[in-house]
Amino acid sequence: MPELTTKLKEYRARTGMKQGELAELVGVRRETIIRLEKGQYNPSLKLAMDIAKVFGATVEELFSFSD
Amino acid sequence: MIVRIIIMKSNKTKKKKIENLRAKHMAVIALSLCGAFLMMFTDDWSSYICIFCAFIATNSDRKFESEDELSKENMYRSNTIVMWCLIAAMVVLAGYNKWQDISYVVYLCTACLAITLRSILFLWFDRTPKQDTEDE
Numbered sequence: 001m002p003e004l005t006t007k008l009k010e011y012r013a014r015t016g017m018k019q020g021e022l023a024e025l026v027g028v029r030r031e032t033i034i035r036l037e038k039g040q041y042n043p044s045l046k047l048a049m050d051i052a053k054v055f056g057a058t059v060e061e062l063f064s065f066s067d
Numbered sequence: 068m069i070v071r072i073i074i075m076k077s078n079k080t081k082k083k084k085i086e087n088l089r090a091k092h093m094a095v096i097a098l099s100l101c102g103a104f105l106m107m108f109t110d111d112w113s114s115y116i117c118i119f120c121a122f123i124a125t126n127s128d129r130k131f132e133s134e135d136e137l138s139k140e141n142m143y144r145s146n147t148i149v150m151w152c153l154i155a156a157m158v159v160l161a162g163y164n165k166w167q168d169i170s171y172v173v174y175l176c177t178a179c180l181a182i183t184l185r186s187i188l189f190l191w192f193d194r195t196p197k198q199d200t201e202d203e
Contacts, residue, residue, distance in 0.1 A: 028135035029088070031195050035137060044136055 002065035009037045011055045011062065026050040087132050089193065092186040095121055099186075103179035106172055118175070121182055138193065145188035153181050 012022055019037075023030045026047060035041035036051075043051070048059045055062065098121035134142070156177050160169055
C-alpha cells in the first residue's frame, strides 16, 4: 500500500508557524496537523489544497505517495 | 499569509477559551459511567440526571471546538464498533430474556456503557503521543 509522505513540517518550520496556528488557519484541530506531519492521516483534497494555499505551494509539493 | 497570522495573533486575546473534544469526551465518560453505576446500585433520580447530562454533553457543541475531518473519521470508527457491540449485547440479552426476565435497569446500563465505550474508543483513536506535540 502506498505510504503518504509529507513536507508539511519542513514548510511550517520555514515559515516559523506553529502547529496550532496552521490548524486555525485551515480550520482543523492541532491533532490533525500532528497526524498529517507524521504521515498517519490522508487529508481530504480540500484540506490538502487549503494547506498548500497557506504555504503558497502546490499539493504535489507538500504531499506525495511512496511505494 | 503573514498578515493573516498577525491578525490571528492579535485576535487571540479576544477569543474566549474553547474546550477541546478530548475534554468533552472525558466528561461524557465520567457522566455516563456515573449514571450506569448509580442506576446499578441506587436506581434513583440521580442516575437519570447523570444520563441526561451525558446526553446533553454528547450532543452539545457550543463551548467545544468543532469537529474536523479527522475527528469525524475517528467518531465514525468508534460508532461502527459500538453499533456491533450493541447488536451483540441485544442478541445476548434477548437470548437471556427467554429464560429469565431482564430488568429495565440492564437495558439502561447497556445504553450508558455504549455511550462510555463510544467516547473511550474516540479518545483511543484520537490519541497523540506527547513527543509529537510541540510547545505552544
